[in-house]
Amino acid sequence: MIVKKVYSLQFTVYSLFMVLYTVHCSLFTSCLAQPISSTELLNSTNQYNNKIVVYEGEVIGDIMERGRFAWLNTWDGTNAIGIWCPREAIRDVRYAGRYGSKGDIITVRGVFHKACLLHGGDLDIHADEVIVHTYGSRITHPIDSGKVRTGIALALVLVIVSGWWFVFISKRRKKK
């Protein structure tokens, strides 16, 4: 009987703990589990304003250092969102996405602002944690042989037609 009562008490305490944890998660860290897409963030700015969010995407363009902080613009395939974070948090970031490179895929955790007071109303995320998921790399674009053939063919036709024009115009001038 005593053993049963102990188990029952343990179960009650455990259940209570789980309920409290669930409430806590839903109230304060509801967005931590799954990364939120930029579309979701931009379409529900009021819902996520000043809340902690997890956002994932490719670092694009430039890593713009500003004193002890830096701006990263992170593109999730639909939109790019500015991430403001301490410089030491982005030590592992190597590549930013451009024509010639695929940027690092990062996951950031931070506070989303629909109109940031610190940054003149910019929509941004102030991140305290940046994790590099997948490192980017340089991209080599193989030369498109179809384009080469088309280019050569057009250039040859152009030489003939422009030559024809110059002959035509010089004959006209001679006649005059």
Next chain:
Amino acid sequence: MILRPQVSDLKVIGYYTGRLIIGLSLTMLIPLVVSLVSKEWNPALDFVIGLASSLLLGFILMLICYTSRELTWTQGMVVVSLSWILVAIVSAIPLYMSGHWGSFLDALFDSVSGYATAGLALVQDLDHLSNGHNMWRHLIMYLGGQGIVVIGLTFLLGGGRGAFSMYVGEARDERILPNVVQTARFIWLVSLVYLVIGTFVLGITAYLGGVAPPRAFLHGMWVFMAAWDTGGYAPQSQNILYYHSLPFEVVTLCIMILGALNFRLHYAIWSGNKKELWRNIEVTTFSFTLLVTFIMVSIGVLGRGIYPESIMLFRKGFYHVVSAHTGTGYQTIYPNQFAEWGGLALTGVIIAMAIGGGACSTAGGIKVLRIGLLFKAFLEEIKRLMSPESAVIIQKFHHIKDMLLNDKLVRNAALITIAYLVLYFAGSVIGMLLGYPALNSLFESASAAANVGLSCGITSPSMPALLKITYIIQMWTGRLEFISVFVFIGFIITVLRGK
């Protein structure tokens, strides 16, 4: 009876159109060089193909239509309208070949948007676009802002009889210098001097903001080109928000305002007549309408508590009002954030877009000169009503010199204003028919027709093809300010139905 144009008329049009196409084609050498320097081989091939195709079209037109005749007034107008269409088509070839545009229609949309200095864009994955293609997008805007005929007059065509009609046909009805070729060269001189200064200032600002040196210089040049030509393209998908920089925004604000000023005003200031800046009807009207629309936007956004601090109101509210009023379309917010601004603020932005910048500038829209003249005419009418019947009421205005307001000026201003309002309305009706909300449709339609480029989210690669075509027509008509487009349509009717 409508007289059908003769073959010789068609030949003149074809010949001069061919010459303009060749001139514009040669500008593709610039992005080609940028691609080669950046070791972007596929983009370089795109420009080789684009350049060869457009040169071929130009030479074929010149061969078939060879003539020694000069252009007449009507022919000059038709050449302008036709050239704008053909040049936009050939310019879209390298864009489409990059693979960043979903269809040729999308690439044509961006090409027309560039030449018209609108700035609405359907490009996909812009953040991975090559330097060569970015150079071309912004160069298109720079060329379109000055005007493709201005380029032709500067480098290719003489100052013959038809030259002035072509110049007027491109919505530049004011001659700065006595000779139209000298005027075209002055426009280029001003633009090139500012290009050097603007690229330097923006490049340094971007560098200090953390952009690496070679990219900072390229970004500075591209953003200058689009800001000066009140276009609105930017090399990154977040537009100006990408830089997260107040100094960068302030510099672009100054360039946008400079770009929206009449070239005659630039000439007056360059000639030492600085007082003109405070007396000119365009400057006073622009200041007044800017203030009114900014007040509307401020009341709208403050009422909703969106930007409670003055710096936020400046960087979001004022920046977008200036961007709209000058017809630039630079944004530091996401398109769907406009929905949070509410009806009053959006109406303020729509009014600013509809009015536009100065006449004979790179800006689009109705133009502040026309709004100023209509306002003066309104005042004159009130004075007339309040005065004795025998009184002679004279209304003056100052535009480079003191001028008398006459009926012809007012009628012209009213006609063009009505034409713009019809164009804004027509585009918004089509938007509504396709299921978009009324205010959003009007916003996007005004943005396209006034060549602004601000978007509240309608413009996207997934929007219906009919709406893409509607905006293309609006951008083309709005940029050429109707007259040459009407002459072009009339000319086609005479070809089809004339006797």
